[in-house]
Amino acid sequence: MKGVHNFLVTVAAILALAASIASAYDPSLLFRTSASQQTKPKTAFCKNPKLVTPEDFFSSGFNIPGNTNNQLGFSANVLNVDRIPGLNTQGLSVIRLDFAPFGQVPPHTHPRASEIIVVDQGTLYIGFVTSDEDGNRLFAKILRPGDVYVFPFGLIHFQFNPNPTPAVAFTALSSQYGGFITIADALFGSNPAINPVVLAKAFQLDTKTVKQLQQKFA
Structure with a gap:
């Protein structure tokens, strides 16, 4: 029960922090490019209010570890508007990250979101790099359970598990479709x-x- 309580507290904290970000700023929320079409709205259709149910605001299974048996050694369980319709227009999505020993999320960007991460299990070496005009400075840190870190909007960042044991983290993006490059x-x-x-x-x-x-x- 203690593990479940800690898990729920972790998720609640990250949702609260991300919600405060989303309420302040969510640029380029509705657009992304498509290989077969011109740039188009990327949002879910609004549901008839009379047909909305509690299930539209619910998802389960976020406590289940993902499959990290791949070349990079990580998995991402993404909860966005595709899985929780109630997130539509809320400027928010949440991700569970599982890391195999020495697994990593390679350097990447979210073109439509800032990100906040909290470590639940294990240790992560994380960091982001500023732009050319700021000297391409690296801001990196070792995170342990309970530690929180912010990746500013659009900057290149990474997460790496430096240990021979698994790690788990939860992140939130300030967009319902943050993108991943x-x-x-x-x-x-x-x-x-x-x-x-x-x-x-x-x-x-x-x-x-x-x-x-x-x-x-x-």
Whole structure:
């Protein structure tokens, strides 16, 4: 029972913190690009109020560990408006992150959201990098159970489990569709592929290495 109580307290705290962010600012909430269409609204349809039920504000299973048996060693259980219709227009989504030993969420950005994270189990090494005009400064820290950290809007950030034991964290985004752009996948795994010469010059690599990376991420 103590574990369930701690879990509920953790989720309640992160929802409260994220809600305060969402109420203040939620830019670009309704838009994302589509490969087959022009930029279009990305929001759920409003339900007839007479048909709304408590189930529209409910989800379960957030206490169940995710499958981390993959190359990066992490899983993300995302609760957004697709799973909880009552989140529509609330500017909020929540994610459970499970990490295998030495697993990581690679450097990425959320183009439509800031993020707040709280560690529930284990230890995480996390950080974000500022923009060029701020000197590309790294703000990194080791987090342990109960520790909370904020990733500012749109900045590249990461989470890494440095230990040989699993870790669990919960995060909240200030958007119902925060988006997720993994830097390496986007650049080396684009379709069609970016000209290797461009990436070789950008990363100060030879084109052979770039082509190998493109094959790997493709």
